[in-house]
Amino acid sequence: MGHLSTKDRIITFCILIPSIITSVVCLVYTIYLLVNL
Numbered sequence: 001m002g003h004l005s006t007k008d009r010i011i012t013f014c015i016l017i018p019s020i021i022t023s024v025v026c027l028v029y030t031i032y033l034l035v036n037l
Helices: 006-016 020-035
Strands: none
């Protein structure tokens, strides 16, 4: 297993465990990324 960056971890988490909670986390993280570009 290679070392995953935080972004890869969150993306993997979102894909593997789809739910309302992960959807919210993904949305917040996406906004966070867009704001910090």
